[in-house]
Amino acid sequence: MSSNVAIVGVGMTRFGKREDADVKELGFEALKAALEDAPNVSPKDIEMLLTGYAWGYTATRNPTGELAEYAQLSPIPGFDVHAQCASSTAAVITGWSFIRSGFAKVVAVVGVQKMSELSGREVQRVMGQSADSSLEAPLGMTMPTAYALRAIAYMDKYGATEEDLALVRVKSSEYASRNPFAMFRQKFTTEDVMKSRPISYPLKLLDCAANADGAAAVILASEEVATKITDTPVWIKGVGLATGQQTVRGVPDLTTFTPTVEATRMAYRNAGVEPSQVQVAETHDCFTISEILDYEDMGFFPRGEGYRAIREGQTYVGGRVAVNVSGGLLGRGHPVGATGAAQIFAITRWLRGDAVGDIRVPAELGVAYTRGGVGTYGAAVVLSRRR
Amino acid sequence: MTEIEKFGHFAFIRHSGISKYVEALEQGKLTATRCRKCGSVYFPPRKFCPKCLADDMEWIEYEQAGEGRLLSYSILYLAVAGFDEKEFPAPVGVAQFPDGNRVYARIEGVAPDSLRVGMRVKLVPKALPDGRVTHVLQPA
Numbered sequence: 141m142s143s144n145v146a147i148v149g150v151g152m153t154r155f156g157k158r159e160d161a162d163v164k165e166l167g168f169e170a171l172k173a174a175l176e177d178a179p180n181v182s183p184k185d186i187e188m189l190l191t192g193y194a195w196g197y198t199a200t201r202n203p204t205g206e207l208a209e210y211a212q213l214s215p216i217p218g219f220d221v222h223a224q225c226a227s228s229t230a231a232v233i234t235g236w237s238f239i240r241s242g243f244a245k246v247v248a249v250v251g252v253q254k255m256s257e258l259s260g261r262e263v264q265r266v267m268g269q270s271a272d273s274s275l276e277a278p279l280g281m282t283m284p285t286a287y288a289l290r291a292i293a294y295m296d297k298y299g300a301t302e303e304d305l306a307l308v309r310v311k312s313s314e315y316a317s318r319n320p321f322a323m324f325r326q327k328f329t330t331e332d333v334m335k336s337r338p339i340s341y342p343l344k345l346l347d348c349a350a351n352a353d354g355a356a357a358v359i360l361a362s363e364e365v366a367t368k369i370t371d372t373p374v375w376i377k378g379v380g381l382a383t384g385q386q387t388v389r390g391v392p393d394l395t396t397f398t399p400t401v402e403a404t405r406m407a408y409r410n411a412g413v414e415p416s417q418v419q420v421a422e423t424h425d426c427f428t429i430s431e432i433l434d435y436e437d438m439g440f441f442p443r444g445e446g447y448r449a450i451r452e453g454q455t456y457v458g459g460r461v462a463v464n465v466s467g468g469l470l471g472r473g474h475p476v477g478a479t480g481a482a483q484i485f486a487i488t489r490w491l492r493g494d495a496v497g498d499i500r501v502p503a504e505l506g507v508a509y510t511r512g513g514v515g516t517y518g519a520a521v522v523l524s525r526r527r
Numbered sequence: 528m529t530e531i532e533k534f535g536h537f538a539f540i541r542h543s544g545i546s547k548y549v550e551a552l553e554q555g556k557l558t559a560t561r562c563r564k565c566g567s568v569y570f571p572p573r574k575f576c577p578k579c580l581a582d583d584m585e586w587i588e589y590e591q592a593g594e595g596r597l598l599s600y601s602i603l604y605l606a607v608a609g610f611d612e613k614e615f616p617a618p619v620g621v622a623q624f625p626d627g628n629r630v631y632a633r634i635e636g637v638a639p640d641s642l643r644v645g646m647r648v649k650l651v652p653k654a655l656p657d658g659r660v661t662h663v664l665q666p667a
C-alpha cells in the first residue's frame with residue numbers, strides 16, 4: 141500500500157562563497173537546520189540519506205558517504221542523485237519513491253555544492269563539458285550560449301526586448317534583498333542589468349545566475365509518521381520528471397523547454413491540479429530568459445505572453461502567481477546540487493505560513509521546478525498544505 | 528591527437544564513432560551517415576540508427592540541398608576552455624537546412640550587428656591552426 145509523503149522539516153545554509161566549510165560541513169549545516177525544524181525527528185529516526193549533487197563541480201566524489209559518516213548516520217542506506225542542476229529535486233523524488241514503496245518511512249535529502257573550490261580554468265572546462273561534448277562544446281558552446289540562443293529565438297518570435305529580460309533580474313533582486321540566505325542582497329535596476337558586461341549576446345552578467353557554495357535539506361516522512369509528529373506537514377501531491385536535449389541542434393523549438401513542459405505536466409496530472417491553481421512557484425531562472433520561458437512552459441501564461449507578465453508585475457507577490465519570490469537562482473546564487481532543495485525549502489515555509497527572511501506568500505498550492513544541464517533534465521514537485 | 532580531438536577549438540573527448548566526419552572535414556568535405564537497413568540519413572552523422580537500431584552505416588557526402596536558415600544566434604564574449612579572448616566577440620548560431628537537419632557552429636563573414644534570425648547560410652569545412660579542423664556557417 142503506497143503512502144502519501146510529507147515534508148516535515150526544511151533547512152538551508154546561506155548561499156554564496158563559503159570559505160568556512162567543505163562539502164560535508166555545508167551538508168551537515170543544512171541537515172542540522174532541517175532536523176531542528178522538524179519537530180520530533182532526531183538523527184536516529186532517519187532511515188535513508190540521499191544527496192543531490194552534481195559531480196564535477198567540486199572535488200568531493202562521495203558526498204552522501206562523507207555526510208553519512210560525518211553526521212554519524214552510517215550504516216543507513218544512501219547514495220548520490222545526479223541530474224545536474226535538478227539533482228536535489230530528483231533526490232526528493234527518489235526519496236518520495238522509496239517512502240511510497242514502503243522501503244523507508246523517514247528520508248533525509250540534502251542538496252549541496254561547493255563551486256568556489258574550482259579554479260577559473262577548471263570552471264571553464266566544466267562549463268564546456270555541460271554542452272554536447274563531441275560537436276558543440278568544442279565550438280565554444282556554454283551554458284550562457286545555450287540560453288542566449290533561446291533568448292534570441294524568443295525575442296525574434298514574440299517581440300520581447302532585452303529590457304524585458306532585465307525586469308526578471310529587477311524582481312529577483314528585490315526579493316533577494318529580503319532573503320538572508322541569498323548571495324546577492326543588493327537591488328538592481330533595469331539600467332544596472334543593461335549596463336553589465338556582455339557574456340553571450342543578448343545575455344549580460346546580471347542576466348546570469350552565479351556559481352555559489354551552499355546546501356539545503358528536506359526531511360521526508362510517510363503519512364503515518366508525518367501525521368504523528370507534526371501539525372504542519374506539507375504534502376508532496378505530485379512529482380514529474382523528464383529528459384530533453386543535450387544538443388542545441390536537437391531542440392525542436394528554441395522558444396520552449398520540453399523537459400519543463402513534460403515534467404510539470406506530469407506533476408500537475410499526478411497531483412490532480414491545473415497550473416491555473418498554482419499560487420506560488422520556484423522555477424529555474426538560471427538566466428533571465430529562463431524564467432520567462434518557465435512562465436509559459438509551466439502553463440501560467442499563454443505562449444508568447446510571458447514577457448508581458450513580467451512587464452505587468454504578474455509574478456510578484458500579489459500578482460497572478462508569485463514566481464521566484466525567494467530571489468530565485470538569480471538572487472539566491474546557484475550551488476547546482478543545492479538549488480532544488482532550496483526551492484522546496486522556500487515553498488514549504490510559505491505553505492506552512494512561515495516567512496523566508498521577511499518574505500511571506502499566502503498560498504496553499506505551490507510548485508518547485510528545476511532544470512538540469514542545457515535543457516537536459518526536468519524535475520517538478522507539486523506541494524500542498526492539504527493532503 | 529585522435530581524429531575527434533582535432534574537431535573545433537578544444538577537445539573534451541578522445542574517442543567517437545563519428546571520427547570519419549573529422550577526417551572528411553580535413554579533406555574539405557561534409558559527410559553524413561545513411562542507415563543501410565532503413566535508409567535514414569543523419570547529419571551530423573551518427574554511428575547508430577535510433578529508428579531501426581542498426582549499426583550498419585554508410586558514409587556519404589552531405590548535400591545541403593539548398594540554403595540553410597539561421598534559427599538563432601548569439602555572440603560569445605566569455606572565455607571558455609580552448610578560446611582566446613582575442614577571438615571575441617565571436618558570432619555563433621544554429622542553422623536548419625531544407626532537409627530539416629540542424630547544426631550549431633561559429634558564424635563567419637557577418638558583422639555581429641548584421642546577424643538576423645532567418646538569414647541564409649551555408650556550412651563549410653574549415654582548417655584551423657595546429658592541425659585542427661571545424662565547420663563554419665557563412666552567408667549563402
Ligand SMILES: [Zn+2]
Pocket residue numbers: 562563564565566567576577578579580581
Ligand atoms: Zn535505420
